[in-house]
Amino acid sequence: MADNRKYYYLKLKENFFDSDSVVLLEDMKDGILYSNILLKLYLKSLKNGGRLQLDEHIPYTAQMIATLTRHQIGTVERALSIFQQLGLVEQLDCGLLYMTDIELMIGQSSTEAERKRAARLENKALLPPRTNGGHLSDIRPPEIEIKKEIDIELEKEGELKGQAPARSYGRYENVFLTDTELSELQAELPEKWAYYIERLSGYIASTGKKYKNHAATIRRWAADDTAKAAPKQGIPEYTCKEGESL
Structure with a gap:
């Protein structure tokens, strides 16, 4: 049976740790701890689109974050305050914490899509090398490949049902x-x-x-x-x- 579960991953630019906010953060006392907490919060919020919540009804508290990130509660409370000052975290009207830059960092895929993509790349490796000036940019990015697979599968399903x-x-x-x-x-x-x-x-x-x-x-x-x-x-x-x- 195909495994179509969704998997989310964090996409960081190579200059992430050189950004003004992260440099200022790590220059503070306990700044390396704050940086570690920040990355863990990004990962915790991925599947909820940047919202820090256990489920759709329960938001993360400072104590819950301390337990999940394995840091002292005082360190977490100071980190959250600093994150808000630097614009890295925003508190919504309902009290929920939101990671402000998360939309630029979310990636997602499924195991079935990854399997198909790996098979295609393996097949491409068996083809003769390009001789007409082709280059790596001719290969579509994985995100486009995955979406194309989904679109094709949906079209086939609709055709089979006559819809x-x-x-x-x-x-x-x-x-x-x-x-x-x-x-x-x-x-x-x-x-x-x-x-x-x-x-x-x-x-x-x-x-x-x-x-x-x-x-x-x-x-x-x-x-x-x-x-x-x-x-x-x-x-x-x-x-x-x-x-x-x-």
Whole structure:
């Protein structure tokens, strides 16, 4: 059985440690410890798009971060304060911490996609060398190769079912809708269709859950939200505000 689980990785530029913020950070007392904490927080936030949270309802606290990074709580508290001063971490209105530069550092793949890419590269190695001035830039980057594989597989699946192929949407391009489904959602949820697509995309990426019909899932979530719109008694459940700006 193919392993299609998503794997996220951190992409750092070669001059990462030469950036002004990191140089200033490491020049402080305990700066090397702060640098270590910063990298661990980047890694912890990858699957949640930069948000520091255990799941969609539980944000990381300083004590939780201290336990997960294996640093003293006082060191973590000082580091978080300094990160916010340097603009490396932002605290959202709901209290959740967000790694501000994470969007430039997130990479993702799946084991099945990596296997196929490795097989293609092996086949290319068996081909005769280029003699017409070709160079390395002719080879498509891995990200483009992976997305092409996904698009082709979706098209084939749509053809087999006699339906129009679904397209990928959302921050992580993991919400699949046909043109008809998208049009129907836009008509049914004129002000919130994009919000629910992004919400589903982040949820799938962070939990690894799979849904047979993404359009139906969005409709069910919208209906549940409508039903929950009436005020409730007791302690409110943790959640970021709808439409919150990062």
